[in-house]
Amino acid sequence: MDAQLDEKALESTLAESLDDLAPDIKTVSEDEFAEVVGGALEAVGGTLLFKMRVENGENGEHVAAACIGDAGNRQFLLLT
Template sequence: MDAQLDEKALESTLAESLDELTPDSKTVSDDEFAEVVGGALEAVGGTLLFKMCVDSGGEGQHVAAACVGDGGSRQFLLLTLPTTGG
């Protein structure tokens, strides 16, 4: 499969999954973030490498690193979401 098409499919799947967390103004929990990211990565054959919550200038951010593909075609991803959603 073309790497650019693969990247677009991954981006679309992750965006759709993360959109599920933003319908209201509640705080997004670490478990909710992990569940949505994990589901999106599973859909595209990706692997979650790590996740954490960091404070960026008084605003919390969920951060996750993941990879998709193998060998020379492996891509690394950095995913972020404010704890307030968005």
């Protein structure tokens, strides 16, 4: 029975430790998102195709599509 208690205590301690590691969720404004995406695309010579905000329940996410490269070397990116 002590082994079961030790396992429960270990599980509890591990769960608490993992909660401490969870990142804080930061809300990003549309302007901040546009600035970061624009800077990243400028650095790699990419082109913004579109950006939008997608509602997800109470929270929303900013999403953008972009591409880098030309013709056969073109790659499409989905940025969140």
